[in-house]
Amino acid sequence: MASINIDNVQKAFGKVIAVDHLNLDIKDGEFFTFLGPSGCGKTTTLRMIAGFYYPTKGVVRFGDKDMTRVPPEKRNTGMVFQNYALFPHMTVFENVAFGLRVRKVGSKELKAKVEEVLQKVRLEQYAERQVSQLSGGQQQRVALARALVIEPEILLLDEPLSNLDAKLRDEMRSEILRLQKDYKITTIYVTHDQAEALSMSDRIAVFNFGVCHQVGTPSEIYNEPANDFVAGFIGEINLLPVNISRMEDDYIFVEVQNGENDSELAVRNAPFNYNQENKGNLALSIRPESIKILEKEAEGKNIFKGVVEEVHFFGSLINVVVRVEGLKLQVNALNSGLSRNLQAGAEIWVELPEEQMRIIPVVTGDAS
Amino acid sequence: MIKNRDTRLTLLLLIPVLLVLIAYVLYPSLRTIMESLQKDGSMTFGNYSDFFTQESKTNLEALWNSVYISVLSVLVSALIGIPLAFIFNRYDFPGRGFFASAAIMPIVLPSLVGVMAFMFLYGETGLIPNAIKDLFGLDEVPFKIGGISGILIVHAYTMYVYFYMTVSSAINKIDPSLEEAAYNLGANRFKVFWKVTFPLLTPAIVAASLLVFMISMASFSAPFLLAGGFRVLSLQIYFSKINGDMEVAATQSVILSIVSISFLLFMRWYQNRKDYRMASKGIGAHRSEVNNPVLKWTLVFTGIVGVIILLLPHFTILLLSLVPDGTWTWQTYPSVFNFENYRLLFQDPNIFKPLKNSLLLSVIATAGNLVFGVLASYVLVKRKFVGKSFVDILVMIPWALPATVIGMNLIFAFNEPTIFSFGNILVGTFWILPLAYFIRHIPLVVRSTNAVLEQLDDSIEEASRSLGAKWFYTFRKVILPIIMPGVLSGTLLAFVESVGEFPTSVLLYTLSNRPISIEIMNQLRMFNMGQAAAYGMIQIALIALVLFISNKFFGVKAEKSLS
Numbered sequence: 001m002a003s004i005n006i007d008n009v010q011k012a013f014g015k016v017i018a019v020d021h022l023n024l025d026i027k028d029g030e031f032f033t034f035l036g037p038s039g040c041g042k043t044t045t046l047r048m049i050a051g052f053y054y055p056t057k058g059v060v061r062f063g064d065k066d067m068t069r070v071p072p073e074k075r076n077t078g079m080v081f082q083n084y085a086l087f088p089h090m091t092v093f094e095n096v097a098f099g100l101r102v103r104k105v106g107s108k109e110l111k112a113k114v115e116e117v118l119q120k121v122r123l124e125q126y127a128e129r130q131v132s133q134l135s136g137g138q139q140q141r142v143a144l145a146r147a148l149v150i151e152p153e154i155l156l157l158d159e160p161l162s163n164l165d166a167k168l169r170d171e172m173r174s175e176i177l178r179l180q181k182d183y184k185i186t187t188i189y190v191t192h193d194q195a196e197a198l199s200m201s202d203r204i205a206v207f208n209f210g211v212c213h214q215v216g217t218p219s220e221i222y223n224e225p226a227n228d229f230v231a232g233f234i235g236e237i238n239l240l241p242v243n244i245s246r247m248e249d250d251y252i253f254v255e256v257q258n259g260e261n262d263s264e265l266a267v268r269n270a271p272f273n274y275n276q277e278n279k280g281n282l283a284l285s286i287r288p289e290s291i292k293i294l295e296k297e298a299e300g301k302n303i304f305k306g307v308v309e310e311v312h313f314f315g316s317l318i319n320v321v322v323r324v325e326g327l328k329l330q331v332n333a334l335n336s337g338l339s340r341n342l343q344a345g346a347e348i349w350v351e352l353p354e355e356q357m358r359i360i361p362v363v364t365g366d367a368s
Numbered sequence: 369m370i371k372n373r374d375t376r377l378t379l380l381l382l383i384p385v386l387l388v389l390i391a392y393v394l395y396p397s398l399r400t401i402m403e404s405l406q407k408d409g410s411m412t413f414g415n416y417s418d419f420f421t422q423e424s425k426t427n428l429e430a431l432w433n434s435v436y437i438s439v440l441s442v443l444v445s446a447l448i449g450i451p452l453a454f455i456f457n458r459y460d461f462p463g464r465g466f467f468a469s470a471a472i473m474p475i476v477l478p479s480l481v482g483v484m485a486f487m488f489l490y491g492e493t494g495l496i497p498n499a500i501k502d503l504f505g506l507d508e509v510p511f512k513i514g515g516i517s518g519i520l521i522v523h524a525y526t527m528y529v530y531f532y533m534t535v536s537s538a539i540n541k542i543d544p545s546l547e548e549a550a551y552n553l554g555a556n557r558f559k560v561f562w563k564v565t566f567p568l569l570t571p572a573i574v575a576a577s578l579l580v581f582m583i584s585m586a587s588f589s590a591p592f593l594l595a596g597g598f599r600v601l602s603l604q605i606y607f608s609k610i611n612g613d614m615e616v617a618a619t620q621s622v623i624l625s626i627v628s629i630s631f632l633l634f635m636r637w638y639q640n641r642k643d644y645r646m647a648s649k650g651i652g653a654h655r656s657e658v659n660n661p662v663l664k665w666t667l668v669f670t671g672i673v674g675v676i677i678l679l680l681p682h683f684t685i686l687l688l689s690l691v692p693d694g695t696w697t698w699q700t701y702p703s704v705f706n707f708e709n710y711r712l713l714f715q716d717p718n719i720f721k722p723l724k725n726s727l728l729l730s731v732i733a734t735a736g737n738l739v740f741g742v743l744a745s746y747v748l749v750k751r752k753f754v755g756k757s758f759v760d761i762l763v764m765i766p767w768a769l770p771a772t773v774i775g776m777n778l779i780f781a782f783n784e785p786t787i788f789s790f791g792n793i794l795v796g797t798f799w800i801l802p803l804a805y806f807i808r809h810i811p812l813v814v815r816s817t818n819a820v821l822e823q824l825d826d827s828i829e830e831a832s833r834s835l836g837a838k839w840f841y842t843f844r845k846v847i848l849p850i851i852m853p854g855v856l857s858g859t860l861l862a863f864v865e866s867v868g869e870f871p872t873s874v875l876l877y878t879l880s881n882r883p884i885s886i887e888i889m890n891q892l893r894m895f896n897m898g899q900a901a902a903y904g905m906i907q908i909a910l911i912a913l914v915l916f917i918s919n920k921f922f923g924v925k926a927e928k929s930l931s
Contacts, residue, residue: 050834071373072833079834085827089849098845099835150835 002062002153002186003028004049009058011044018044019210022058026188026203031180033189035197036207037233042190043158045207049188050156051075062153073102078147079156083163084139086131092118092142093127099150117149120179137168144176148183155180155187161196173200194234198222206230213363224272227363231285238291238329240284242359254284254359256327263325266301268354281362288332290356293320293342294349302352311342318342322350377839378751382759385744389762391788392807396777397625397765403618403780415619427620430599435627437516437600438584441523442577448524449531450573457539460655461664467671472533473678474526476911477685478868479589480885481904484892485681486513486522487593488688495684495701518594523584525681530583531576538572571639578635582628586770588871593892602772602871609776609875618780621773632768682908688901696897709902719899722887723906729883730866733805738859740806741813746847748814749821750829767811775875778804798881804872809862816858820851853922860914868907 004026011019019041026032034042047053048060051072060068067075078099087095093114100110118124121141131139140160147155157176161169177200180187191197197204198218205215206229214226225231228239242254242265251266252274265284267273294303306324313335320331320342331350333342342348407414419427456468477485489496490513497509504510513521542565550560591603601624608617658664692708712719744763748756766774782794782803794800824847832842870885877886884903891900 050830052830052834072830073836073838075834076836077834079831081827081831083825083827085825085831087828087832087846087850089846098832098837102836102841146831146835156834 004154004186004188005059005061006045006049007059007061009045009048009055009060011041011048011053012056017210019048019055022212024205024212024215026186029184029186031177031187031189031200031202033191033197033201033204034207035191035194035204035233037192039209040207041210042192042205042207044210046156046158046188046190049154050077050079075154076150076152077154077156078150078152080140080143080147080158080160082159084143086139086142086146088131090131091127092123092129092131092134095131095142096146096149099146103150113149114145117145120148120182121145121175136164137172140164140172141175144179148179148185153186155183155185157187157189159190159192161191161193169196176200198234206233208233224358225285225360227361228283228285229364231283231360232364236288236330236332238284238286238288240327241362242282242284244282244359251354252359254282256284256325258326263304265352265357266354267357267359270355273355273357274359278359278361282359283362284357285360286352286357288319288330289317290353291329291331292351292353293322293331293333294351296349298349298351300351302354302357303349304352306348306350308342308344308346308348310344322348324350378747378753381743381747381751382753385740385747386759388740389744389759392803393762393765393810395786395788396774396781397769399780400618400621400773400777403615404622406615406618415615416623418616419619419623426599427601427604430601430604430620431623431627433516433599434585434601434624437519437523438581440520441527441584442580444520444524445528445580446531446573446577448528449576450535452528453532453535453539455667457536458655459667460657461667461671463668463671467675470675470678472529473682474529476908476915477526477681478865478870478885478904478907478911479526479587480593480868480870480888481685481907482526482681483522483589483593484888484900484904485684486518486525488897489680489684490521491518498701514594515596515598519587519590519598519600522590522594523580523587525678527580527583530579531573534572534576534579535569538569542568574638575635578631578638582631582768585624585628585631586772586871588770588772588874592870592874602770605772605776606875609779614780617776621776625769625773628770629765629768632764685901685904685908688897689905691898691901693896693898709898712899713902713906719887722882722884723903725881726867726883726885729801729881730805730863732802733809733866734859734863736802736806737809737813737862738855740810741817741859742848742851742855744810745814745817745821746843749818750826763814764811766807766809771808771869771871772875774807775804775872778807778872778876795876796878798878800876801873801881801883804876805866805869808869808872809865812862812865813855813858816861817851817855820854821847824850857918857922860918864907864911864914867910 004024006022006024006026009019009022010017022041022045024045034045036042044053048055051067051070051074054069058068059066062075087098090098096114096117097110100113105113115124115127118127121144123138123141123145126134126138131142134142140163143160160176161172164172173196176189189197189200198221201218203215203217204221206213206221208229214221214230216224221230222234225234225237231237232239241257243257245253245255245264247253247269250269252269253264253266255264267284297305304324306322306329308320309323309328310321312319316335318333318335320333322329322331329350404415405411405413422428452471456464456471474482488494490511491497492509492512492514494509494512497512500506501509546568547560547564550564555563586602587600588602588606591598591600592606595603601620605617605620605624608614608620658667687705688702689709690705690707691702692704692706695704696702713723714720744759747753748760748763769777778800779795782789782800783796785791785793794803828846828850829842832846833839837845867883868885869883870889873883873885874889877883882890884907888900888903891897891903
């Protein structure tokens, strides 16, 4: 078991900088996820922790130990590769036993340990199979068992579920979580799938173009995105480019750019809704499920008249695209079973609750 | 990629590879070039101007003949190989599978043995012309092969296989839905063939054409036995060497190499030019059954005749090997058959010696190939370093160079003491032949190892290291066992090719280490066909055994082990 400290790390491949100014503290026993689109630097960071790459600058520590330039075989990390990387010439048993044989574990103890871990991943009856005879999910579990049996300080998972079909993926997701809780092992999980990240992690680091944009718990990442990239990458969101017109003690008034009218929106002036340190271009963000649909005309703060453009029925929820003052808003409403007047062309009113809106900085250069 | 430790390891692996390549590939080639620039003790291009302006035009004629015969070989091989590939891969009829595997039988025949078989079959005293003569009561044999027609027929027989195999594999890679899409868009059969199927096959056809051209340019055994007065460049090198005109031999070698290497470069350029890889995966075989009974049985009949023609050389060698010495002199056909030749082969030390030599020389050379091939291939495929393409080219040079040239290179490099031979003169010793065989088969073993290593995902090695295994442990316990089948099938092929190797042997052998191929030549000179054929049978059996082992134990298809 170990904590991991990544201290101002940079990794360059020739002129391309894959990871820059990275600072992370991963706690002992934590399930920590690197989330981001492909090419964002998450796998590069994982490989620096595993020792397959050495950072160009900066330090990687496990606990207090400086591991920056320690070769992979001396790091005692267990890694599960995206393609599993099972040794094709060995049986399931031999694959799992490999790390123990390297560590010169005696044959009796080795057998016991391998059997124990195979039981944990529910593969005890497959021990003598060739790995090519296993299904994708079973191969995945062998890879997990092989990484866990050496009792690593850190478990590294590189997009382990991306090669599985949807049903197996759900199954393996809970399997991995169960094993992680069992072994209480510090785990780093790399994925581009936000649903996986949100449902599994203790904390998430969101990457894009080699930069870590935010570190936080799933609810922090979802509810309090640090900027428009994080907001847009995780879940659906409405992002409206805005200017602050005036500030009061309780409210911040903003004007939407490109809007047809100059109507103002009042956002509550609280740390959750506005960070004083924000600079540069700003965007107003609000989740589709936070917007309220009113079918009757109403008066009040942040209530606007709109026209329904599209209605998408998803069963438990209904997604409505509403045009308000020349802007399109995504609204998600729970299916309450009532026959609501939600057809394309219908006139409705939408309310943007003051406490649900957040003003966040624009970093992607495209906040539409 | 990974600093310090790994860079050191890469260097450590690279240095021996580079040393071997420089010492035994690059240096000998340079020595030949140097030699070609020597005339009357001074540096000059005189040999080259002689080559092109010499009054008798012998050399120019030989160069022209080589090109001429190579172009014809390409055409004839293509005309046989491409239609066969279509018939066997697109149509289903009784016996198709058997005919398809019989179609690659020529590769089981070592070149010298194959030429010998053709001489006995279709030559002046050949069995077929004489049989026809007797059958129809003719005064003269109706036909005989020799000179250019002989070389061409032997080339067509052995080289159509390259067209057959490359085009077959290209046909099988074509996604049937591509053609179906074209039909669906309204194209007729003719249009689909010329606008879809054929363009998709052009890379394979061009690759096979270049390959066959290069092999014909380098061909030695066929001209050696069949040319008569017909001059080709590879043979001229040999004659120049025999006559002691070393500078001329060097010049001829350089010119032949230039032609071969330009074709190699052209081939690489062409292959990189277009990307015809299919976007779709998992393509099923797609053969239409032939229902028209006339057509069906015509195909079957043609197939049977084809197989007989293909296997006749093998049967001829088998038959001749059973004819004891001195029982077939004036008769048109042999009359006595027994196992005398085989008995002698294993009981008479003098006759056994060449076989023993060949096996010993080949074992030494192939062991070198195995070690060097695995090392070189690992460095080339799995390690990053500056100058990789240079090493890549060095590895490929022995493939591009005609065997005769490799033999000459070795003569020029090692007929004097060098540091690469530890201060010894190698020419005229035992060691020159294993060295020649080793160099000849570097590309074969490296490429077959490359193929398996490229399939091996880097994450396998990383997984092992992250589980705590050091590099050498990983290499021994993970990488080697995985790649071994592919490596061994390449190495075994190198072994049997070494056993049959003729062109370098004839330039470099000594009396005490003369290999089988030289002894076959000697026996032929003494009109001792039976003994020569028995040696040939041993080689055929070895090749068949190796293909069988590769197929059975390493899962490598015979078709793939070639090319």
